[in-house]
Amino acid sequence: MKTSFILLLTFFPLILIGQDLKCCETEKEIETYLNGNWKKKDADDKQQYLYEFNDGIGKFKVFDIKENGILERAEVNQPDIRILKKKTGFEIEHDFGGLKTYTGIKYLDSTRLIVTRRDGAEKEYYKVSK
Numbered sequence: 692m693k694t695s696f697i698l699l700l701t702f703f704p705l706i707l708i709g710q711d712l713k714c715c716e717t718e719k720e721i722e723t724y725l726n727g728n729w730k731k732k733d734a735d736d737k738q739q740y741l742y743e744f745n746d747g748i749g750k751f752k753v754f755d756i757k758e759n760g761i762l763e764r765a766e767v768n769q770p771d772i773r774i775l776k777k778k779t780g781f782e783i784e785h786d787f788g789g790l791k792t793y794t795g796i797k798y799l800d801s802t803r804l805i806v807t808r809r810d811g812a813e814k815e816y817y818k819v820s821k
Contacts, residue, residue, distance in 0.1 A: 718774040732815040
């Protein structure tokens with residue numbers, strides 16, 4: 692019993708600090724902050740990502756940036772997305788026509804997004820103007 696209590700006290704604070712959302716308490720608020728164009732931090736400047744939400748269903752689109760600055764839709768699968776509220780925080784569900792993947796939202800504000808994969812790997816994005 693004592694061991695269980697100690698483990699609970701050890702891991703409970705980690706659960707509480709696992710997600711740092713400066714903006715949001717609902718799925719709708721997450722959608723509002725995610726809407727727009729994003730780029731990966733410290734990555735190839737040749738791609739840009741667009742989140743678009745409408746009534747709970749969203750699109751995740753990948754664009755290649757051409758030499759003249761024009762955005763051209765990349766030839767990769769571009770999933771439908773939804774925001775899910777779980778006990779551990781918010782997740783983005785990517786639906787590739789039946790195959791679903793999930794990324795956790797570790798940090799989100801109006802200019803920065805950090806997502807985590809199931810294996811713990813993180814990716815950071817920053818918002819760009821259209």
